[in-house]
Amino acid sequence: MTSVARALWREVMIRSWQVDRRMTVGVALLVLGQMIAAAAISLALRQVISSVVEHSRTMLLVSVAVVAAAVAMRWIGMYATVMLRGDLADRIGYQQFDPEIQSAAAGLGGVEHLERPEYLDRLSLVVGKGQVLADACWGVNSTVAITGQAVLSLVLLALVSPWLLLLGLFALPAVRRGSPGRISGAAMAAAGDNRLERHLHAVTTRASSGREIRVTGAQESLLAKADSAWQRATAVQLRARWAAAVRSAPGSLVFLVGFGAALVFTAHLVATGRRTVADFVLVASLAGQLQASIAQSGRDYRQTQAGLALAEPLAWLREYCAGQTRTAAAAQLPERLVHGLTLTDVEFGYGSGAGVLGPISVELPAGAMVALVGTHGCGKTTLVKLLHGFYPPSAGEIRVDGVPLRDLDLRAWHARSTAAFQDFHRYQVTLRHAVGFGDLEACDDDARLLTAIEQADGTGVYRMLSNGLDTQLGTLFEAGRELSEGQWQKVALARACMRTDPLLVVLDEPTASLDPPSEHAVFQRHAALARELGAAHGTVTIVVSHRFSTVRMADLILVMEDGRIVEQGDHSALMESDGRYARLYRMQEQAYRLDDEPSKLSDDGFPGAAPAAPSARR
Known part of the structure; x- marks a missing residue:
């Protein structure tokens, strides 16, 4: 086991003890009892044969009773162990691990991680797999118990002949399990294609995307892409499993040779009078148990390894989430904004790509209604995402009443x-x-x-x-x-x-799907609400819109182009300066006056394709 897997095992054992001490102890005792029962079966069978040979009716009855009791104890114990272990794994996995994983992921203040493939791949591996993680750790205990049972079998074999200890050497290649890293690596390598397959199948079954898919006839193409992704993911994992199986097969053959040699050797001892038929039965029983233990360990190993392969993604996610979570020592959020929001040389770029925003330096006064206008892709929505703290700026700083936004508790900021x-x-x-x-x-x-x-x-x-x-x-x-x-x-x-009582209100194209009367009513109400909130809490209200007629009531208008603010001021000041805003405002105003004549503006409020007349707008 890796250090990460060992840490997870310790955590699950501690959680099991905390969840139900009696059940945890009960599972441990049942596992120990099965080990003892397996040895008792072999020894009692030996005594049965000896009693028959010696014509000892009393010992025969006692031996048969011991065999029956040991068999019952073993099989009932196996069933009880599976049930109790499963209950512990369910309680830890479903009630603890799964909610913790989901809360950690959903509790991050930003959204940058939701666009990082390395994060999404690991999340897809562990989300909903809490029970698998917990059960895998209990599987480690089962593997240890099976190993103990094998050692006990070898000790009993040595009572017949020390040479039979060599059977343990023949068993070593069979119990050696190869390629654990390859199996876990394959799961990680296939995670992206598995996510793609699920995404494409979801797209083809949603009503929102179903209309477009049917009009374009893209169903077969999307399903083919989903199938290709599934085939690639399956191929990667199958190769790893076949490699593990190929490496394990020779070990099983070696053990079978040793098994046969042990029986032949014991038969020789019986034939020469150095051992009894009862000893032969004991050796056959113990060797059979050893073979069964090896087979069981193989099954347990595969299940355990599949679960423990999730330990690394889980540890990575926990470390990432812990690094992104603000501490309790974060700066206090003001009850009321006094100065407002300040952006100083703010720049931003998605991932390692080129910058899409900035540098921007601007003051958003407390209590103000601020309008952002500009073409699609000029950075309006990106800017409001930075103000919410969804992304950290690549450079520069955002301050809330003089306190850096990065020092605030993002949950508290989002709550306001x-x-x-x-x-x-x-x-x-x-x-x-x-x-x-x-x-x-x-x-x-x-x-x-x-x-x-x-x-x-x-x-x-x-x-x-x-x-x-x-x-x-x-x-x-x-x-x-x-x-x-x-x-x-x-x-x-x-x-x-x-x-x-918000400190920040953002309305990003709030009327894009509304008809003109509803648009007018909404903006009137929100303008009045912005004044009320501004007076009571110093709230900064930001309206993102491409319709100039709806932003003229703003206290501050920011005109954006190519990720920068090219003009700023209130409506009157911008009209007096006769710059870009004034020119485009007059063009849009003229377009809206024409009921039937095609407009000179696109829906962005900037030169482009002519939209429908206002009366035809939604």
Whole structure:
């Protein structure tokens, strides 16, 4: 075992003791009892033969009773051991390991790890495998017990003839298990293809992607790619298993030769009168048990090795999560923003790729409503991700009232933030929870929920649902009600309105799926809400939008291009400067005045393909 596997074994044994001391001791005693029972069976069989030869009825009855009791003890003990060991592994795996793994992964403040293949590969190996990990560690104990039973068998064989100890040498090649590193390495190497196969099959079975797949006719291609990924992953693992089997096969043949030689040698001793028939029965029984122990150890080894192969990914994940988690000594988050958010020479690039943002230096004053405008891909969404702490800047610094964001407890920062992202999630739960997830403690507060829905202009959505807040959304589950894209976005906006004391509010294209009347109503409500939150908590509200008419009410407008801020100021100042913002604002304003004439602007609010007339917009 590697040092990582040994550490995991110690951890599981400690957890087993803490979970149920009596059961842990019971399993240990049952394993010991099976070892003794196996030896007792062989010795009692020897005595049975001796009693028959010596015509000793009493000893015969006693010996038969011992054989029966030992056989019963062994088989009942095996069944009880499997059940009790399985119960311990279930309790440790399902109730401890699995929740801990999921909590550690979900508890990370950022999202950078969710885009790292080395993280996702290891997570895919261990998530939901807590029971396998725990059972593998108990499998180590079984392997030790089987080894002890083999040693005891050799000791008893030596009572017949010391030469029979040589059978142990013949057993060594059989018990030597090769390629543990190759098997665990194969699991790691196949993890990426296994993830790809699951992803492609999931894509082909989801309604959201199913429409496009059927229109394009890509079903067969996607399934073929999924099958290829599965074939590659399976081939890697099969090669490792075949290699292990090939290395083990010669050892089994060597033991069979030794087994046969031991029987021939004992038969010779019996024939020459140096040993009795009872001794031959003892040797045959013990050698058979030794062979069975070797076979059992092989099965246990494969299962144990498969589980212990997860020890390294688990240790890697734990170390990674521990390194990313903020300590309790993090700086205190202010109750109210006084100065606001400060970005100084902030730069960012995804992975090892080129920078996509910065350098950016800007002040976002406390209580201000800030608008970010620019073309797709200019860095607007990336910037708000940095403000949330989802990614650390590649260079520069973000400060919250003068305190570096990296020094704050990200969980506390997220608890005082709220957001409606452009790629919002469609939670297929009840409306109560789909909105209440924005503030879990208020899920049962109907008044809070309805207020948030109203602020998102979602009252119409609420009224159309037969069971109100308790209506199941989506069609994945029975009696679910499907919503339009715009209605789903209103649910997401309502979710973002649940928190009453945020320090940061982000609305990333919050009306992209709404019609113009709803868009106007939402922005009016959020502008008023931003003023209220700003006055009460110094909240900074950031609105990301490509529609200039909706951002003119902002206190500060940041115009972004190629990852940089090229203009900043309020609407009046930017119009007076007659720069890029002013020119594009006038172009978009003119386009919206034309009811039937094609616009000069794309949906981004910048020169490009002409969109539909405003009356035709969703």
